[in-house]
Amino acid sequence: xxxxxxxxxxxxxxxxxxxxxxxxxxxxxxxxxxxxxxxxxxxxxxxxxxxxxxxxxxxxxxxxxxxxxxxxxxxxxxxxxxxxxxxxxxxxxxxxxxxxxxxxxxxxxxxxxxxxxxxxxxxxxxxxxxxxxxxxxxxxxxxxxxxxxxxxxxxxxxxxxxxxxxxxxxxxxxxxxxxxxxxxxxxxxxxxxxxxxxxxxxxxxxxxxxxxxxxxxxxxxxxxxxxxxxxxxxxxxxxxxxxxxxxxxxxxxxxxxxxxxxxxxxxxxxxxxxxxxxxxxxxxxxxxxxxxxxxxxxxx
Amino acid sequence: xxxxxxxxxxxxxxxxxxxxxxxxxxxxxxxxxxxxxxxxxxxxxxxxxxxxxxxxxxxxxxxxxxxxxxxxxxxxxxxxxxxxxxxxxxxxxxxxxxxxxxxxxxxxxxxxxxxxxxxxxxxxxxxxxxxxxxxxxxxxxxxxxxxxxxxxxxxxxxxxxxxxxxxxxxxxxxxxxxxxxxxxxxxxxxxxxxxxxxxxxxxxxxxxxxxxxxxxxxxxxxxxxxxxxxxxxxxxxxxxxxxxxxxxxxxxxxxxxxxxxxxxxxxxxxxxxxxxxxxxxxxxxxxxxxxxxxxxxxxxxxxxxxxxxxxxxxxxx
Numbered sequence: 001x002x003x004x005x006x007x008x009x010x011x012x013x014x015x016x017x018x019x020x021x022x023x024x025x026x027x028x029x030x031x032x033x034x035x036x037x038x039x040x041x042x043x044x045x046x047x048x049x050x051x052x053x054x055x056x057x058x059x060x061x062x063x064x065x066x067x068x069x070x071x072x073x074x075x076x077x078x079x080x081x082x083x084x085x086x087x088x089x090x091x092x093x094x095x096x097x098x099x100x101x102x103x104x105x106x107x108x109x110x111x112x113x114x115x116x117x118x119x120x121x122x123x124x125x126x127x128x129x130x131x132x133x134x135x136x137x138x139x140x141x142x143x144x145x146x147x148x149x150x151x152x153x154x155x156x157x158x159x160x161x162x163x164x165x166x167x168x169x170x171x172x173x174x175x176x177x178x179x180x181x182x183x184x185x186x187x188x189x190x191x192x193x194x195x196x197x198x199x200x201x202x203x204x205x206x207x208x209x210x211x212x213x214x215x216x217x218x219x220x221x222x223x224x225x226x227x228x229x230x231x232x233x234x235x236x237x238x239x240x241x242x243x244x245x246x247x248x249x250x251x252x253x254x255x256x257x258x259x260x261x262x263x264x265x266x267x268x269x270x271x272x273x274x275x276x277x278x279x280x281x282x283x284x285x286x287x288x289x290x291x292x293x294x295x296x297x298x299x300x
Numbered sequence: 301x302x303x304x305x306x307x308x309x310x311x312x313x314x315x316x317x318x319x320x321x322x323x324x325x326x327x328x329x330x331x332x333x334x335x336x337x338x339x340x341x342x343x344x345x346x347x348x349x350x351x352x353x354x355x356x357x358x359x360x361x362x363x364x365x366x367x368x369x370x371x372x373x374x375x376x377x378x379x380x381x382x383x384x385x386x387x388x389x390x391x392x393x394x395x396x397x398x399x400x401x402x403x404x405x406x407x408x409x410x411x412x413x414x415x416x417x418x419x420x421x422x423x424x425x426x427x428x429x430x431x432x433x434x435x436x437x438x439x440x441x442x443x444x445x446x447x448x449x450x451x452x453x454x455x456x457x458x459x460x461x462x463x464x465x466x467x468x469x470x471x472x473x474x475x476x477x478x479x480x481x482x483x484x485x486x487x488x489x490x491x492x493x494x495x496x497x498x499x500x501x502x503x504x505x506x507x508x509x510x511x512x513x514x515x516x517x518x519x520x521x522x523x524x525x526x527x528x529x530x531x532x533x534x535x536x537x538x539x540x541x542x543x544x545x546x547x548x549x550x551x552x553x554x555x556x557x558x559x560x561x562x563x564x565x566x567x568x569x570x571x572x573x574x575x576x577x578x579x580x581x582x583x584x585x586x587x588x589x590x591x592x593x594x595x596x597x598x599x600x601x602x603x604x605x606x607x608x609x610x611x612x613x614x615x616x617x
Contacts, residue, residue, distance in 0.1 A: 142318040145597050146589075149556030154589045157577035158326040234443045238559050241445055242574065257446060261563075268453040275446025283441035290437075 032295040039291030042284035049281060053100030062091035064098040064251045073267040084270040086256065087263050088249075092270055096277055099251040102163070103278070106245060106252070107233035110167050114174035115225040121175070122182020123217070127190050127209050137183060143176040152235055156244045166245040170235055174228055181224045185217040219296060226289040230282040237278045253278050305605055312601055319597060320372065323590040324365050327582045377587035382579045387587035391569060395554075395591065397467060398561070398568030401492060402553040404485055409493030410500055410546050417504025418534075424509050432501060439498025448491040448563040455487060462486055465565040488564040492557070496549040503545045507538040540611035547603030551596040 023031075033039050052059065062081075067088035074085040083092040125136040143151065155169035189195065190213065198212050237254030239245040246252040248259065253274040260271035352358045356367060371378070377387035413436075420432035456464035468481045511517065511534050520530055558570030565571065569588055576584040 138314075141315065142322060145315050145319045145600075146322075146593050147552045147555030147596055149552070149558065150589065150592055150596075153558055153573065153577070154323075154326055154585075155329075157573070157585060158330045158582075160330070230441055234441075237443060238445055241559065242562060243578070257449070261449065264449065264453055265457055268457050272446065272450050272453060275443055275449060278443045278446060279441065282443065283438065286437055286441045 029292075029295045033291055036291045036295065039288050039295075042288045042291070045280065046284045046288070049100055049277075050104065052097050053104060056094075056098045056101065059097065061094035061097060064090060064094040065249055066090065073263055073270065075267060076269055083273060084267065086260055086270070092273060095251040095256060096253075096273060099253045099256060099274065099277065102246055102250055102252040103233070103237060103254065104281070106163055106166055106170075106240075107236040107281070108229055110170035110236065111174055111225055111228050111232045113167070113171045114178050114228075115221070117171070118175045118178025118225075119182045119218070119221050122179040122184075122221070123186050123209055123213065125179070126183040126186025127205065127213060129187075129190075133183070136179070140176040140179050143172070144180075148173045148177075148231070149235065149238075152239065153242070153244070156239055161244050161247065163246055166236060166239045169239070170232055173235070174225075174232065177228065178221060178225060182217065182221050185220050186213060189213055189216050223289065223293050223296060226285065226292060229285040229289070233278060233282045233285065301609070304608055308601060308604055312597060315597055316594065317369075319593045320369055320590060321365065323586050323593065324368055326589065327586050328361065330582065372590070377590065378583040380576075380581055380584040382575075382581040382584070387583050388591075390572065390584065391588050391591045394567060394569040394572040394588075395595070396568075397566060398554055398557050398570065401485065401488055401557065401561075401566060401568060402550060404489035405492035405553055406496065406546070406550050408489060409496035409549070412493070413497045413500025414504055414542070416497075416501040418508055418531075420501065420505040421508025421512065421534075422531075424505075424512075429505075433505065436498040436501035436505075439494040439501070441498075442494055444491055444494060445559040445563050447494060448487065448560055451487045451491060452563075467565075467567050488560055488566050491563070492553055492560050496546070496553065499549060500542070500546060504538060504542055507541055508534055511537045540607050540613075543610070544603050544607050547599060547606070551599045554599070555592045555596050 067090045072089040074081050076084045125133045152169045152173045156165050159165040198208050240254030241258045246255045256274040264271045416432040420429040452464045455462045561568045561570035573588045
């Protein structure tokens with residue numbers, strides 16, 4: 001990564017220099033991102049949303065499932081219902097916080113699954129090369145022939161509504177993208193001298209992939225995967241919005257947006273709240289991913 | 301150049317066949333019987349078998365695929381189970397409305413994106429750049445179906461300036477270029493344009509920054525070229541890549557319009573897809589996805605060829 005000056009003096013200086021503990025790559029990246037204000041602000045917002053979603057049952061909130069016909073569609077700021085109530089009289093604050101549980105899982109899990117599958121496929125394709133590479137990469141090309149939204153909707157439309165189907169369809173959308181990135185970084189590393197050296201010393205392909213290649217490519221693949229979380233959140237909630245994901249009465253942001261759509265003439269701003277949550281999570285992940293990318297680009 | 305085009309076209313053929321295969325298989329990963337939508341609940345076994353034979357569902361899969369592909373090549377994508385009308389005609393009528401929406405959104409999104417990107421790239425690391433970049437990030441992070449709802453709330457519910465749903469007065473679905481129809485296009489087009497706006501801004505900004513930091517720009521300035529002249533060089537160098545990104549975005553707008561068309565009840569291909577999914581109208585689902593995916597494949601082909609045509613740096617051998 002870094003270029004060393006090639007002169008005799010620097011060699012001598014290197015040997016004469018006192019032994020200092022070199023800071024590792026990841027420690028440097030961590031320090032750089034901790035100093036980035038935007039990334040840290042986003043991390044805090046995300047942390048708040050995550051923690052409140054996890055701790056929702058212990059926060060003393062209203063029951064997110066309990067409706068009441070007499071208090072339907074209360075406005076924001078109503079006493080007792082700070083964010084109003086939905087079309088069935090359920091407390092919006094409770095539903096938005098509880099909604100984070102499902103929304104975050106169905107938005108993030110596909111990327112995690114695709115990260116595992118795509119990294120393995122790309123690593124094997126990139127390292128083994130030859131016919132196996134052609135077979136894997138040409139199959140991936142077929143999925144690139146579909147716009148990602150269309151592919152997600154085609155698969156979950158064919159499989160039918162449901163949380164599991166929505167996770168499966170989004171995983172299928174992201175696996176090709178991650179595989180392509182993983183394959184290209186692996187191809188870049190596989191012919192480097194240290195891999196050659198490992199091979200010459202008798203290491204098997206599995207050991208080389210695990211020890212020598214994975215460590216060098218995982219960072220770039222990981223950053224790429226984090227940039228997909230935002231899209232995944234939007235698409236997962238979008239599938240629920242269409243009625244292809246979560247089913248009522250579960251609190252989930254996309255589905256809430258869908259059921260509240262009928263109320264936009266009565267109580268427009270309450271109807272827009274679940275979307276604001278999706279937006280907040282999505283933009284924070286995007287900015288955090290950008291921050292991570294520039295923190296990892298040590299050369300600058 | 302001709303050899304390059306020929307090679308690109310040959311490369312598209314296996315892709316087209318695989319896309320057809322994926323669309324064909326979609327119907328066969330569906331749980332349950334595709335006949336459920338047409339069969340009355342109390343249908344006899346014979347009637348079910350008869351219909352199964354009529355739709356060809358009783359033959360082995362490879363045979364079904366071969367026959368389906370052969371008929372598709374002749375423009376026959378079967379009939380919609382729900383309406384009984386030919387799928388291709390239904391899809392093509394809807395695609396027209398989607399193209400109208402996508403082109404309108406492309407004009408807004410690409411113009412904004414190019415302008416913002418050029419300005420941000422030129423004034424890198426200043427507050428202008430930061431403003432344009434945040435605009436772009438908001439554009440790519442916003443759930444566009446929600447943005448559509450918010451725009452409806454502001455401009456239809458609160459201000460009552462623009463219609464909330466539909467594609468024309470009196471629920472008409474035939475498009476015309478007059479204000480009465482155009483009014484219906486404004487909100488969906490703006491909503492569709494935010495993602496391409498964000499992506500084009502980011503691309504053009506990065507390209508502009510890279511080009512301006514190259515040595516030849518320094519040389520141009522040293523020779524006394526005006527900044528407008530420098531800008532011309534920037535645009536010339538950025539055009540091929542920017543064009544490729546915009547082509548891809550146009551494809552995404554055409555194929556990924558289902559969410560926005562659902563929000564605005566815009567009678568395009570996405571709206572059709574939505575009703576096909578919920579009526580379990582599998583031939584229509586299959587046909588719509590096939591047509592949209594093929595559109596996307598050919599658009600990519602066109603972009604590649606156009607890029608090779610305008611960029612002398614691409615080897616065409």
